Amino acid sequence: MKMSRLQAHNLTLGYQDTIVLEDLNLILPKGEITVFVGANGCGKSTLLRSLARLLKPKTGEVMLDHQSVNEMATKEIAKQLAILPQGPVAPEGLTVGQLVKQGRYPHQSLLQQWSKQDEEFVEQALEATQTKHLSDRSLHSLSGGQRQRVWIAMTLAQNTDILLLDEPTTYLDMAHQIEILDLCYDLNIAEGRTIVMVLHDLNMAARYADHIVAVKNKTIHTEGRPEEVITSDMVQDVFGMESEIIEDPLFGSPMCVPYGKGRKKKKTTVEKEMAYVK
Template sequence: MFGVNALETRDLSIGYGNQFVFQDLHLSIEKGKVTAFIGSNGCGKSTLLRTMARLLKPQKGNVLLEGHSIASLPTKEVAKRMALLPQGPTAPEGLTVLQLVKQGRYPYQSWLQQWSKEDERNVRQALETTGLTELSERTVDSLSGGQRQRAWIAMVLAQGTDIVLLDEPTTYLDLAHQIEALDLLYSLNVSEGRTIVMVLHDINLACRYAHRIVAIKDQKVYAEGSPEEVVTADLIEAVFNMKSNVIKDPLYGTPLCVPHGKGRIIT
């Protein structure tokens, strides 16, 4: 449906008991773009992502998935349109990469519809895209951190959704594997037009890979827009309570945040 956002929140209020995390939130996630949520620890980034994925029920308001109320859609229908990779997922001991990736085809299985050629094709393509074909018989717990994250991303890809949500996909990864994971996600957006929504702690990586930044503070969206529009020294101080210089990344031209430290004198 032309012009419809991938995801949208309307008058959304999220909370635990009497304590609100967000109130009357309006937010639109544009189709075919990479969007990154940034903000200080505990500001509600992951809670918002989980609510948009229908893992948490809002206290008020609604989440729209491609123009339709997500609460009214059958669970398997949602899973065919949107995939979520939570933070720090774990696999049962002894599960192979192939077995894990096959789990992504669960929404398409039923008593009448068993494993099909399309399922096989999606799994094979997911393994190829993530470079895990030769490791498909390895157990997930035997992989390196970067390989393990690629295996989880492969499972999400096998699900075959146009919308992919990821909660801190670079957590526990060293810098090289962070770049590897984000390069993979960005290439999926460029080559396949998938909508990617990520919670990221690293502001500079968010600026490098995202088309749109959503900065969260005080139970609301503090700012949203392109990295160039959003990420300024004033915003960094307001959202993270940290002074910094924001310069242009010499390689990519995106905003680059240089925090002020206390260990050295800035002249």
């Protein structure tokens, strides 16, 4: 059996009277990259937030190193686990440097407020996300993609063994998306960090994940290796979309090619005009 530091036991999650996920059991493999996939609103962010104790379960529990996170001090959790939530907000006027420094908060105490090591982790995080040149800028003055990379930097500065990232590639151009995913891959391979991400791009999920969890109908629809999970039946069930699964020419991982109305040959402008006249 695979080793795991983070697990969900009989987890039921929701808001007020609404149940989003019910009686869910999940073992996140240590030292692997796990990706949650599923349709909008199926509960991926809810699940991720509950793993970081940002949301209290209605029933069941989240275990970190065999201890219920409910019984742990916030700082203890934050030394082990960092989360980048979906759509995070920062106070007005905060600079990039100030925000990324906040990632070091769990490692500080009354006696040890700011060390050289803290400075180094902040520097590394800014470099890894290519945001160093932005460090004096106000967070609110940045573009969507720049801001997203700064939030990732803050999460990295926390230097935790477990990283939970909710759609880390949103707002990023394709090159920066790959860069962030490659960064996660490097952290996983070189340092053995456990990474749990929500991604919408199934093909990137298939490339980078060791373990994919597809969520649907308040529970886990399928989980396993990308080849086991990414099938046209799963895509039909979970996303209600027709697709064909081919092999990624570079990675050999499954690649989902969605059908759509333009799937025959695209019409030329003249053909479109002709069709319109009729």
